[in-house]
Amino acid sequence: MSRLQHFGWFLARGFGPHGWGHPYLDWDWRWTTPELYRQSARELERAGFDFLLIEDAPSLGSADTIDLRVRHAFGGPKHDPLLLAPYLFQATQHLGVIPTVNPAGTLPYTAARQFATLQHLSDHRLGLNVVTDTGSARHFGDAPPLGHDAAYDRAEEWLGALRALWRSWQDGALVADPVSGVYADGRRLDAVRHRGEYYAFDGPLNALPFERGEPVIASPGGSGRGLAFAGANSDIQLALAPLTEASVRDYRARIHRAAAERGRAASDVRILFAIQPVLVASAEEADRIVAASGHPDDAALREIARRQSSDLETDLTTLDLEAPLPAGIFGEHVSQGSIRRLVGDRDVASAPLRAHLTALSTLGRISDRSGFVGTADEFADLIEELGEWGNDGVLLWGDLHPVTVHRMLDELVPILRRRGILRREFVPGGLHANLRAF
Numbered sequence: 001m002s003r004l005q006h007f008g009w010f011l012a013r014g015f016g017p018h019g020w021g022h023p024y025l026d027w028d029w030r031w032t033t034p035e036l037y038r039q040s041a042r043e044l045e046r047a048g049f050d051f052l053l054i055e056d057a058p059s060l061g062s063a064d065t066i067d068l069r070v071r072h073a074f075g076g077p078k079h080d081p082l083l084l085a086p087y088l089f090q091a092t093q094h095l096g097v098i099p100t101v102n103p104a105g106t107l108p109y110t111a112a113r114q115f116a117t118l119q120h121l122s123d124h125r126l127g128l129n130v131v132t133d134t135g136s137a138r139h140f141g142d143a144p145p146l147g148h149d150a151a152y153d154r155a156e157e158w159l160g161a162l163r164a165l166w167r168s169w170q171d172g173a174l175v176a177d178p179v180s181g182v183y184a185d186g187r188r189l190d191a192v193r194h195r196g197e198y199y200a201f202d203g204p205l206n207a208l209p210f211e212r213g214e215p216v217i218a219s220p221g222g223s224g225r226g227l228a229f230a231g232a233n234s235d236i237q238l239a240l241a242p243l244t245e246a247s248v249r250d251y252r253a254r255i256h257r258a259a260a261e262r263g264r265a266a267s268d269v270r271i272l273f274a275i276q277p278v279l280v281a282s283a284e285e286a287d288r289i290v291a292a293s294g295h296p297d298d299a300a301l302r303e304i305a306r307r308q309s310s311d312l313e314t315d316l317t318t319l320d321l322e323a324p325l326p327a328g329i330f331g332e333h334v335s336q337g338s339i340r341r342l343v344g345d346r347d348v349a350s351a352p353l354r355a356h357l358t359a360l361s362t363l364g365r366i367s368d369r370s371g372f373v374g375t376a377d378e379f380a381d382l383i384e385e386l387g388e389w390g391n392d393g394v395l396l397w398g399d400l401h402p403v404t405v406h407r408m409l410d411e412l413v414p415i416l417r418r419r420g421i422l423r424r425e426f427v428p429g430g431l432h433a434n435l436r437a438f
Contacts, residue, residue, distance in 0.1 A: 002384055002420040004438045006393030007049045008272055010238070013399045014055040014100075015081045017073040024403040032079070034087035040400045041088045041095055047413045048423040050434055051096030052088065053129055053218060053238070053395070054081035058105060059136035061313045068317070074310035082114070089122040096431035098127030098218050098236075103158035104140050104151075108194070109201045111158070112165040116207035119215050124430025127216035127236070130155055135313055135334075147332055149225045154198045159217065159233055161194050161201070166214050168192045168204035213432040222337050230269065231258020235435060238395055239273045240337060243369065243382070248273070248389050270435050273386065276397035277372040277379050278363065279408060286365055286373045293363040301357040308360070311338045321354040376411040383421055 018036060019025040029036040044052055060066045060076045069075030081099035088097045101111070119126045132155050137145035146154060173188035192203025218236040219229060230237040241251045256266035280286050296304075298321065305316040312334055319325070325348055330339055342356050364371020366378040383394055398404045416422035427437045 003387045004423055005383065005387055005391060005421055006270055006272060006435065006438075007047075007422060008051045008053055008098075008236075008393065008395045009044050009049055009400070009405075010274060010395050010397045011052060011054045011081075011400045012276075012397050014057065015079040015084050016077060018399050018401045019403075020073045022401075022403075024401060027401075027403065029401065034084065036402070037084060037400055038087055038091035040402050040405045041092050041097075043402065043405050043409070045092045045095040047409050048417070048426075049095065050393070050423075051098050051127060051216075051236075051431060052400075053098040053127070054084065054100060055129075056081050056100035056102075056131075057133060057136070058102060059133070059139055061135065061310075065309060065313050065315055068306060068309045068315060072306060074307050082118075085118060085126065086121060089118075089125060092125075094125070094426035094434065096125045096127050096216065096434070097122070098129050098216065100129040100131055102131055102133055102136060103155045104133075104137055107201065108158055108161035108199050109165060109203070109205070112162040112205055113207050115162070115215050116166060116205065116210070119210060120208060122430075124210065124212040124432065127218055127431055129218040129220070129238075130159060130233075131220065134332075148223065148336070152225045152229050156229060156233065157196045157198050161196070161199055163214065164190075164192050164194065165203050165205040166210065169209040174209060212429050216431045216435065220337070222340070227254050228258045228261075231255055231260075231264065232262040234269055235432070237269055237271045239271050240341075241273065243273060243275070243386065245389050248386065248391060252390060270392040272393040272395040273391065274395040274397050275372060277366065277374070277408070279376050279379060279412065280373065281375070283367065283375060283378075286367075286375065286378075290363050290365055290371065290373050293361055294358075296358060296361040300361060301354065304357045304360050305353075308338075308342055308357075311335075312342065316353065319353050321357070322352050324348065324350055324352055325356070376415050379412060380415045380419060380421065383416065384419060387421065 016031065018031045019029060041052055056078060057075060061069050070077065082101065085097045085099050115126060115128060132151035134145040134151045168190040170188040170190065173185050175182045175185055189204040194201050216235045217233055218238060219234040220238040221227065221230065222240055237255055239251055241247050252271055255269055255271055259266055259269050278289065280289065301321060302317060309316045312330060314330055314334065344359055346355055363373045366372055366374030366382055396408060398408060413422060417424060427433050
């Protein structure tokens, strides 16, 4: 039986040059102004999506890869998604907006105050996608970058500090009684003297407490430390895993165990699997696309290498297609998830770069569960099947150009609603309330 699932949109390109490199650039949307994003946010809300999550990378990368990242706008430029959020809140009434934030970039007190302000301005629709990008460290001070696990340790201290500040107004601290003339009771404000491994500051926070919950916390990450962080802290976990029943159930069980170890319930974390489908009009068209994708020429492989170089902050374009990846080519700061997407289950010591890039080029059919090319009905079948395995929802992956949004959703949304998978109405109370509605 079909069950409602949550839907989010992952703005994978971030607040960057939307339309660049695509024919729809000639629609003449300006990516630096808000209306492109406002229009698409309205369409996502109309479609019943819970939230829009905006990727970000504050750095243009290392000196060796900056040109690769900006030449075709794969990795930059990017503007700050936190400053885009108010425009999107103004354009919508129910849609949650989740900009990506980096604990290294903002001290806890400043971050807690800014996020509290946006939570109130948005009527409790703010979320924070907490990432531990260590490659950006040099932009925020002269301290050496942290290792993978230590960056998560810092993020956990940072998030705990934010919560301590948000909760520094005890129950009853806000009086707001015109008759007595008392606005707040200072005796009910906690000083919050924090002296941690990475941060030191005093409270209380100079911002009002929340009426309907703190900002929603989202996190990516597939490492053991990343899953532990999600179990302890996150309301939404962005999942990348093979969409087989065994894999989905195993991934969910790992998150739920991590939550239980920190005294939380499994239902405290909504797990959404990220999918980037290629939706086409017919099964025959899908078959043609899949067949062609398995035979990329060298020019196509070089294009994939350029894109991967941006994500991996490692120049793959100068490497021999017929040789294996050099040992130690990826720095410690490079995302383990990004490396896994490149190498898959192939033997890194023997598989040539051509094999890795060809695997990324090769698409599969939704109908046989080998990939994500297919019709809207076939994709709805997959989402329905995920629901039978206990899935909480799906994160669709793409840019936010209105052409992209309509191509993916125009046929899909009615199908999902007729099957009882996609919500028709929101509940009052903000993002937390809608995530907990089912």
